[in-house]
Amino acid sequence: MIDSHCHLDFPVFDHDRDAVIARSQALGVRKMIIAGISRQYWSRLWNTVESNDSLYAALGLHPYFLIEHQSQDLQELRKYLTQYKDHPKLCAIGEIGLDFFLKNLDRTQQVYLFEQQLQFATEFNLPVIIHSRRANAQITASLKQAQLPRAGIIHAFSGSYEEAMEYIKLGFLLGFGGAATWPRATRLQNVLKRLPLEHIVLETDSPDMPPYWLLGSRNSPEHLPRICQHLADIIGISSSALANQTTNNLQQLFGWKN
Template identity: 45%
Template sequence: MFDSHCHLDFPEFDKDREETLNQCWDERIRSICIPATEARFWPRILKLFNQKPDSVRRYVALGLHPYFLDSHKESHLDDLKESLKHHSETVSAVGEIGLDYALADSNRVQQHYYFVRQLAVADQFNLPVILHCRKAHDDILKQLRQFKLKNGGIVHAFSGSEQQARQYIELGFKLGFGGTITYERARKTRQLVATLPLSSLVLETDAPDMPMSGYQGQRNTPTQLPLVLRKIAELRASPVEEIAQATTENALSILAKQGDWAM
């Protein structure tokens, strides 16, 4: 299995990060992608990169998250380019980037500025992007159509319409589904999981956030990924192993460097 979105760098894992990774291995989770939120955390994320065999492979992404707009500076965009130059063999994507219109007091103009600039960086370095989107799919899709990124990306925690989903897929994107689908109230998202092409789906936890149903109020961890896997298999009436293999291959097709394909 591949957890395509896990903030393993967050302080919530400082006390048991290695133990958590060992537990992931026991749960047959072989790969995790760790996206950044702020520039100050990039060095910590880069240290978590790991491609050693017989351990959980850790892919990393660098970017500026729209939720932390007040922490971003113009200079961080140049820093991003420099980091990608110096760590070209390490960084798999630009992310977590995007637009969040659910933030009532956030500056949308500024959000848009950082988002478009980071899309340009991804285009320059031929990297995929990991997208954060809340109530902004149409605006994000508009920009993606303009940039036409060669390597697409992943739409994290997808919650849009079927029409929007298929537009992302046409642009070369995979759609991330996590703990939301373990809740019965998520009927629309569950229906999407059941009907979209399997080739478009990837698993995620968004740990330490987005706890699964039955675990509300607790820290989410990547070890919970099998709950997402089993729910998708149930919704699609498909074998668990089939979903595990397909979603892993889907994530690797976006995030793995050439020649680096580990199940």
């Protein structure tokens, strides 16, 4: 299986990153995608993915850190994308998107930043990994306007069935992880049950978004197999069937052969 979204470059993994990766691989997690959040950490992220064959990079400007982003960061992102455009480790632009839940983040600035990065996705022919919180309508509108050559992943999808189908019509995959394992997440679980398997991918968002059995603890890709089993039980299929299908979905998106 593949962890389509994690942050293994974060300092919380500095003391045991190699061990976490080794345990994850031993449990069947073949690839892990590390999503970027801001310019100051891109170098750290790239050094991390180059340290292990199973790691891949997405580079982007996360809306949560809007206040920290500088006007020149978009051009710096373009420089990074130009530098690594043919590198097999670069698989997407992300984590980008909109967060309308946080009231202190200017919506107009968020939309501008998001749509500029969508233009980069077209320019460099890369998929996108999208963060969306209380912003599905605007993100859908921006995606329809952008008409990307390749789609991508809606990270940590938490919307309605109707919103899910809007993304699917645009060719997107929907990321599911620890949030859907919680007993109280019945609405999200009911959405998951109705979705076509061809548009579902697995993720951990490590070290965040823990499954219910990790309450208060660090999440990591080594928990993906148990998350997969839990989500498969919700859907009503075997964990191997879900692992195989979600892996195939990501291989098709990124053009990976194995």
